[in-house]
Amino acid sequence: MSEMPLGRNTSYPKTYNPEVLFPIPRIDNRRRLGVHSEVLPFRGYDLWRAYEVSWLDLRGKPVVMLAEFMVPVHSPYMVESKSFKLYLNSFNQTRFANPDDVRERLVSDLSGVAGAEVLVQLSSLSSVEEFGISLPQGESLDVLEIDIDCYQPDPALLRADAATVVEETLYSDLFKSNCPVTGQPDWGTVVLRYHGPRIDHAGLLRYLISFRDHEGFHEDCTEQIFCDLMARCRPINLGITLHFLRRGGLEIVPVRSTEPALLDFPAARLIRQ
Secondary structure, three states, X not given: OOOOOOOXXXXXXXXXXXXXXXXXXXXXXXXXXXXXXXXXXXXXXXXXXXXXXEEEOOOOOXXXXXXEEEEEOOOOEEEOHHHHHHHHHOOOOOEOOOHHHHHHHHHHHHHHHHOOOOEEEXXXXXXXXXXXXXXXXXXXXXXXXXXXXXXXXXXXXXXXXEEEEEEXXXXXXXXXXXXXXXXXXXXXXXXXXXXXXXXXXXXXXXXXXXXXXXXOXXXXXXXXXXXXXXXXXXXXXXXXXXEEOOEXXXXXXXXXXXXXXXXXXXXXXXXXX
């Protein structure tokens, strides 16, 4: 991890350079969560959206597009965010014949770093319907009038009524964690869909807010929430989408689920993204 560019002064490459991409092993955090086997307790993906994608055509004229990248949850590595930005910016002064050439290069490079096939979609700026803004589905937890004094993750705050089985979609716009390298705040909206013993809403909101002083990567926070809910509340089915806000032209939306039907692919774009 000492070679990770995040938190260090780094020069932006002037031309295409896939060597700047930095992989982070998923296994370290998963071991901390008690996930030791190759058979994961969840399905899912990490959806990255990029708003600063540009290169030159063969005549030297800039091309500007939007991009979505889907990294599968079974990939052994996730891509470190600053290295991803450096990599995308390395395209800025490089000439390509057409967007298909760029997409093929992106797929090849990112799949090689992640250790599994990464899906890539490039869209023109006029394709607004593909990047349309949605509202979270379900019931907001944020209207609850509760006292909160815990700002480090505490699974003991989670409770469920085993005698009452429900199917609910809940969300909160109050999520915040912090980058484990730079300490910068990471804001997000959590959307949770489940079928099983009724989860106590007040306890769930307290638990989500307890990440406020926690340091963790986006993907790791999402998997911790998933594992804690499965262990403490024992839902029959569970799906979690954590919509993190954009930073530096990139946003990431980790999705974890017990069932394919709860994967929400592609994840919606919310108002703060």
